Amino acid sequence: xxxxxxxxxxxxxxxxxxxxxxxxxxxxxxxxxxxxxxxxxxxxxxxxxxxxxxxxxxxxxxxxxxxxxxxxxxxxxxxxxxxxxxxxxxxxxxxxxxxxxxxxxxxxxxxxxxxxxxxxxxxxxxxxxxxxxxxxxxxxxxxxxxxxxxxxxxxxxxxxxxxxxxxxxxxxxxxxxxxxxxxxxxxxxxxxxxxxxxxxxxxxxxxxxxxxxxxxxxxxxxxxxxxxxxxxxxxxxxxxxxxxxxxxxxxxxxxxxxxxxxxxxxxxxxxxxxxxxxxxxxxxxxxxxxxxxxxxxxxxxxxxxxxxxxxxxxxxxxxxxxxxxxxxxxxxxxxxxxxxxxxxxxxxxxxxxxxxxxxxxxxxxxxxxxxxxxxxxxxxxxxxxxxxxxxxxxxxxxxxxxxxxxxxxxxxxxxxxxxxxxxxxxxxxxxxxxxxxxxxxxxxxxxxxxxxxxxxxxxxxxxxxxxxxxxxxxxxxxxxxxxxxxxxxxxxxxxxxxxxxxxxxxxxxxxxxxxxxxxxxxxxxxxxxxxxxxxxxxxxxxxxxxxxxxxxxxxxxxxxxxxxxxxxxxxxxxxxxxxxxxxxxxxxxxxxxxxxxxxxxxxxxxxxxxxxxxxxxxxxxxxxxxxxxxxxxxxxxxxxxxxxxxxxxxxxxxxxxxxxxxxxxxxxxxxxxxxxxxxxxxxxxxxxxxxxxxxxxxxxxxxxxxxxxxxxxxxxxxxxx
Numbered sequence: 001x002x003x004x005x006x007x008x009x010x011x012x013x014x015x016x017x018x019x020x021x022x023x024x025x026x027x028x029x030x031x032x033x034x035x036x037x038x039x040x041x042x043x044x045x046x047x048x049x050x051x052x053x054x055x056x057x058x059x060x061x062x063x064x065x066x067x068x069x070x071x072x073x074x075x076x077x078x079x080x081x082x083x084x085x086x087x088x089x090x091x092x093x094x095x096x097x098x099x100x101x102x103x104x105x106x107x108x109x110x111x112x113x114x115x116x117x118x119x120x121x122x123x124x125x126x127x128x129x130x131x132x133x134x135x136x137x138x139x140x141x142x143x144x145x146x147x148x149x150x151x152x153x154x155x156x157x158x159x160x161x162x163x164x165x166x167x168x169x170x171x172x173x174x175x176x177x178x179x180x181x182x183x184x185x186x187x188x189x190x191x192x193x194x195x196x197x198x199x200x201x202x203x204x205x206x207x208x209x210x211x212x213x214x215x216x217x218x219x220x221x222x223x224x225x226x227x228x229x230x231x232x233x234x235x236x237x238x239x240x241x242x243x244x245x246x247x248x249x250x251x252x253x254x255x256x257x258x259x260x261x262x263x264x265x266x267x268x269x270x271x272x273x274x275x276x277x278x279x280x281x282x283x284x285x286x287x288x289x290x291x292x293x294x295x296x297x298x299x300x301x302x303x304x305x306x307x308x309x310x311x312x313x314x315x316x317x318x319x320x321x322x323x324x325x326x327x328x329x330x331x332x333x334x335x336x337x338x339x340x341x342x343x344x345x346x347x348x349x350x351x352x353x354x355x356x357x358x359x360x361x362x363x364x365x366x367x368x369x370x371x372x373x374x375x376x377x378x379x380x381x382x383x384x385x386x387x388x389x390x391x392x393x394x395x396x397x398x399x400x401x402x403x404x405x406x407x408x409x410x411x412x413x414x415x416x417x418x419x420x421x422x423x424x425x426x427x428x429x430x431x432x433x434x435x436x437x438x439x440x441x442x443x444x445x446x447x448x449x450x451x452x453x454x455x456x457x458x459x460x461x462x463x464x465x466x467x468x469x470x471x472x473x474x475x476x477x478x479x480x481x482x483x484x485x486x487x488x489x490x491x492x493x494x495x496x497x498x499x500x501x502x503x504x505x506x507x508x509x510x511x512x513x514x515x516x517x518x519x520x521x522x523x524x525x526x527x528x529x530x531x532x533x534x535x536x537x538x539x540x541x542x543x544x545x546x547x548x549x550x551x552x553x554x555x556x557x558x559x560x561x562x563x564x565x566x567x568x569x570x571x572x573x574x575x576x577x578x579x580x581x582x583x584x585x586x587x588x589x590x591x592x593x594x595x596x597x598x599x600x601x602x603x604x605x606x607x608x609x610x611x612x613x614x615x616x617x618x619x620x621x622x623x624x625x626x627x628x629x630x631x632x633x634x635x636x637x638x639x640x641x642x643x644x645x646x647x648x649x650x651x652x653x654x655x656x657x658x659x660x661x662x663x664x665x666x667x668x669x670x671x672x673x674x675x676x677x678x679x680x681x682x683x684x685x686x687x688x689x690x691x692x693x694x695x696x697x698x699x700x701x702x703x704x705x706x707x708x709x710x711x712x713x714x715x716x717x718x719x720x721x
Contacts, residue, residue, distance in 0.1 A: 023679025030685025
């Protein structure tokens with residue numbers, strides 16, 4: 001059953017409706033990105049409504065509907081027509097709908113799958129494994145030089161779906177079982193720890209049972225009362241006769257409470273005694289022979305007198321300063337007047353000495369005028385001298401007054417300090433009397449019969465009582481520990497029961513942990529079995545394809561010296577590895593292709609594997625699709641590939657794509673029709689717009705092989721002449 005036509009609209013790179021009328025050999029050519037791969041995607045989607053290479057990553061999930069053409073808004077659809085004898089089979093898939101007709105009869109999709117031999121869950125993977133060789137699969141196989149990676153690439157190329165599904169399911173089970181097994185172990189360990197703790201408790205209680213009894217507690221209680229003493233018990237307000245009606249624990253706790261309260265009261269008394277002693281020492285260091293109550297009024301009166309004298313002295317000092325300032329001002333003014341007069345008289349004297357009067361130009365008596373001037377100057381200087389002497393006397397008096405002022409200030413400060421000290425002493429005395437009065441009226445003093453007149457005796461008595469209380473408190477605490485141990489013995493049966501129940505729980509958890517361990521071991525065994533089974537299956541498939549792969553390899557002749565090939569699957573821990581090995585004629589030399597071959601030669605090897613897988617299967621769809629298989633091949637490899645394809649076209653309808661224009665023409669020429677009924681068509685994707693690819697179609701004519709002799713003669717003769 002051959003594919004006769006394909007129509008694509010609004011799908012991937014195709015915008016407007018584009019139809020392909022197909023032949024037995026179909027060559028698709030054009031630059032990368034012009035829609036050649038979209039042609040193969042359209043066929044795959046129409047058959048299976050899925051394109052595995054366009055799924056599985058977050059880019060495709062976030063991109064939305066990746067099948068809808070970005071520039072052509074119409075609903076996308078793909079139509080396929082198969083030639084089934086005289087009755088055509090047409091399929092049409094749109095977004096959300098599928099229709100099929102065999103002649104005039106409508107078919108369900110499942111029936112179509114049966115007719116095409118594509119039924120079952122793994123149909124799409126069988127299709128990709130045997131009918132459509134995608135370029136990414138070839139590149140994946142070629143570029144992986146690690147034997148382990150090469151084996152994984154071969155498994156991916158074979159698309160063994162069921163072993164992978166089993167492996168994934170077992171992995172999911174492992175994800176579920178692993179945490180439960182771990183949790184079971186943790187629960188068992190925690191329960192085992194509880195058993196150990198309970199065993200220690202039971203052992204401790206058993207030892208305690210032999211050393212503690214009710215009779216021992218009673219004896220210790222009586223000893224406690226005896227050691228404490230009747231006098232101390234009375235001061236604590238503890239009457240053993242009244243307390244006897246209570247349980248022994250309550251009696252001991254009551255005694256401990258009374259001891260604690262009494263210790264607190266005595267600590268407060270000791271604090272007050274310390275403060276009394278400190279105040280007494282302070283008073284003794286401060287007070288003289290005269291009573292402070294008499295010293296304070298006298299000192300305050302003297303302080304007032306000193307302060308009044310200081311104020312009067314400060315007023316007199318202020319007056320002296322004012323008088324000195326006034327006389328200093330007079331001296332300054334007199335000096336200024338003297339300076340002015342001296343200038344004027346100097347000018348007059350200069351005129352007098354000139355023997356001529358500047359007014360009347362008559363001679364005057366110079367001697368009389370000069371004497372008059374000198375007398376004026378001398379009288380002014382005498383007055384200034386008197387003022388300066390008076391200022392000196394006032395300044396000396398001011399210094400005496402200031403010295404007296406400093407003496408009065410020191411006296412005032414001394415008197416103030418003495419008064420403050422007396423006041424502090426009196427305040428301490430008041431506090432001393434207050435504390436002493438509070439002590440004398442305290443119930444604690446009365447109950448414990450403590451002395452209040454002598455602080456040293458008070459402190460000694462408090463220390464003695466505190467020591468007795470401390471000893472009684474320690475004895476009572478030891479007795480409470482014995483009581484606790486005796487009461488703990490009451491929980492011994494409950495601890496034993498809990499220990500037995502916990503040991504049973506440990507046994508159950510241990511059984512559960514062993515069950516999960518066995519389950520985990522079985523799961524691991526199954527995973528290993530699936531891994532081995534997949535490896536054996538791959539090895540079996542490759543072994544069955546080995547003769548055909550070797551034949552195709554020899555026909556394509558990728559290397560001039562290493563003309564034969566073999567392969568084997570090795571083991572590496574739990575994984576498998578795939579090794580290819582090439583040989584020279586008669587096995588004189590051998591090598592690993594990955595260490596010797598170029599990328600194009602490795603590409604030939606990948607194509608050989610795919611061709612072998614295709615030829616070993618005889619599906620109803622006798623097609624072979626290769627998406628750019630001769631990528632990176634050199635000219636010699638391409639010629640070998642063309643030679644093999646010329647043999648393949650007898651058994652398969654061929655679909656080959658290439659991005660190279662020269663290879664496109666070579667394929668059309670090498671795969672030209674072998675008989676008049678054969679159709680060889682070329683589709684060159686020469687451009688791409690928003691409406692889709694621009695395709696030019698080419699039909700290769702049939703050329704008969706029997707050329708008339710005269711045509712040969714006409715061609716050869718000119719060369720021989």
